[in-house]
Amino acid sequence: MSVTTQGSLGNAAVKTDQAAYAAIARAKRRDIIFSVGGLVVMAIAMTLLLTLIGDLVVRGLGRIDYDFLTNFPSRKAERAGILSAWVGSLLVMLVTALLAIPIGVAAGLYLEEYARKGWLANLIEINVANLAGVPSIIYGLLAVGMFVYGMNLGKTVLVAGMTLALLILPIVIVSTREAVRAIPKIIKEGAYGLGADQWQVMWNYILPAARPGILTGAIVGLSRAIGETAPIITIGALTFIAFLPPAPITGEFPFINFDWLNAPFTVLPIQMFNWVSRPQADFHTNAAATGVVLMALTLSLNGVAIWIRYRLRKGSRN
Amino acid sequence: MTNSAIPTGSELIKSGFVKRRRMIAGIMRVFLFLSAALSIFVTTAIVYILLRDSWPFFMQIPLTDFLFGTMWTPVFADPQFGVLPLLLATLQTAGLAMLIAIPFGLTMAIYLSEYAKPAVREVIKPALEMLEAVPTVVYGYFALLVMTPFLQQFVPGLKGINLLVPGIILGIMILPYVVSVSEDAMRAVPNGLREGAYALGMAKWQVAVKVVIPGAFSGITAAFILGMSRAVGETMVLAIAAGQNPNLTWDPREGAATITAYIVQMSLGDVAHGSLAYQTIFAVGLLLFLITLFFNVVGFYLRRKFREVY
Amino acid sequence: MMDTGMTPKASDTSTLPPIKPAAESEPLCARIEGFSFFYSNGMQAIKNVDMPILDRKVTAIIGPSGCGKSTLLRSLNRMHDLYPGNRYEGRVILEQDGENLIGPEADPVVVRLRVGMVFQKPNPFPKSIFENVAAGLRVRGIKNRAVIEEAVETALKRAAIWDEVKDKLHGSANDLSGGQQQRLCIARALAPNPEILLLDEPTSALDPIATAKVEDLIQDLAETVTVVIVTHNMQQAARISHRTAFMYLGQLIEFGETSQIFTSPKHPSTESYITGRYG
Structure with a gap:
């Protein structure tokens, strides 16, 4: 039923x-x-x-060949090359890296490990966040007013390097802070417990442990600096440079030469900008070729940074 | 058992080791502090230089003429110093950029945070980061030599130098940044809230629209405001593709110099240090700095507020 | 801890005043006198503790969670100085030279040079085994390779881990098991010959076999170094210590010979605790 x-x-x-x-x-x-x-x-x-x-x-x-990389710029598009531009970029990056990395890491360490919570730390924190958002061309104006005319340093490799160093400082600071923050407290306490003072803890334990994270930030910062155009134009970098700065290493004693710091220069993005602005299509091809070189540089730098971070994350899982 | 080669604490004090070490630690502390304080010095120096070098300009040109004048012809025989044409072009391109960045950015961020599988996200996030690294001068090339000729086939009256294309390219340029900041904000919304919504029987899109977006609202707003600040301050795309001719226009098909393009144009020419033309660069630079500062501060506080909530 | 199901008499017994430690006949390493500790939020974690620390003996501090035992231990090498706003009161006098470890003139870094510490969770540095043990020596500016090698070997032997690691001294410390890592951390603390070795629940993260090894080791150590150990495990205190201090709510309730504390406690709170009525 x-x-x-x-x-x-x-x-x-x-x-x-x-x-x-x-x-x-x-x-x-x-x-x-x-x-x-x-x-x-x-x-x-x-x-x-x-x-x-x-x-x-x-x-x-198709435009990139040995001649393109080893020729100076020229009035004739097919004979022009980017030798002075990539050498200039290299030297400027050298200055930028030597300034921005130590100062940025030091500032990041201070903010994360030394600074007491208070108005000053807060002020510096807001300030770093704000500096990261200041348009790059404003850094160019700062450099003109302060370095070029204020200190009478001229339109040199050194000034460009210093300007870009200031520009990427917030990136290095922020990545240092993040890397340092990720270090377990028990490792720090262990180091202090041995009788290490604050600097010994920083130098022997914090910095080595934070190195991959810091490196990632530094590379990302440098890849940004290498493509920056606006502040360098503002400084007044020349767009037509048919010579190289003096070599940093010489055959004679004392083997190291600092004259290149005070040399006029051009860099890859400026060279590209210059060629884009020409009316002739042949120069546009040159611009495209320079663009390819620039992209290859920045993307491979970023690729390295991402790879380091990926390995870091994998390492910390084990 | 104990090793006499290892000094005890009191021996270390007596030998001066502790004192020496304390000195090194002190010196390093000062160095670290100075490095951190450098950021404050840089900000101060920016403000100081901008004020110092634009001061003579503002002594000669009344502020109302500068802010409300409609002609910008500083190097003409009869110079006019109305910043409106530069300002309008700047805000127009930034506005166009936001028209692209907001819908695209929001959709992509929701997709990445709510829909995408972790494996997909692992690929797309680094790809976005790589795109952030593309030099702006390359984007300028795209705008002038690729996008403009292409769009001229479809947009009648689009000039070779115009505001429309740089605006679109700017939007694409700030997209990776906007997506990554707003996605971070969305992912910071606690899963408990999502689970509560799912428990009520909501579908994924309802959870995204009714829970995640409202929950992350201040973070998302911050992302767009900071993106806007970047668009306003961007230089090369505009200097290359929007032209260097001050032009008070509401028509994005025409070219018009932005604040940044004007600074580039003057820097490329040989401007005598201390001349009125030199001072105009700093005057418009100051204006640009204040605009971006406003956006940055608002964005900073929204982000901080957002972080405090979760 | 076991819950006997009986209503603890703690509420009435805790109102009884703590028993002050009797005068010690054995030689002392340090004396804690009138010691109080305040966290930066104003909370008083330790209230007026007087306690002797015997020279080259094991002193155990027991008590329920939150009684202040770890706070007291961490005060002895000034760990609280790493965080702002904490405050010490009273004195911790080292018998050898009369130095007050928590006095305003004492440099916390120097205190830590004299007083070593091992933490709850093994925290080897992400370096080789050798470098972990050598770390304290390098902090003291010792550069002589031979001295370092000898001290590392001595410390690893004292920590009873030498035989297990002697063939992989330059391998990563993170590859060791938890128990080995903790003994490595003990070796690291021992290498620079501290005057006092502090152990903060050193076996709480270890399995029973590793725990037994560390306990054996601690008893051997007491022949050469003063040991203060905080433990949550009463049996452990009973097994390895010469003196036991019972703390409750920030006060030192009772202090005495370990056998006396565990067999005939004088204070009712101590009795409640060791019989498992609260914990």
């Missing part, structure tokens, strides 16, 4: 069920639309960028 219930609520319950199922189906559809939409938007943005980059590579890659 089986009994089928009549159901005092009648069809009302069934209807509600149907409505609920419909709502769920609708929500599911919207979910699919949303996730597909997200993918599509991502795909549009990525395709656009890849197209642009692809276009740059197609136009520029």
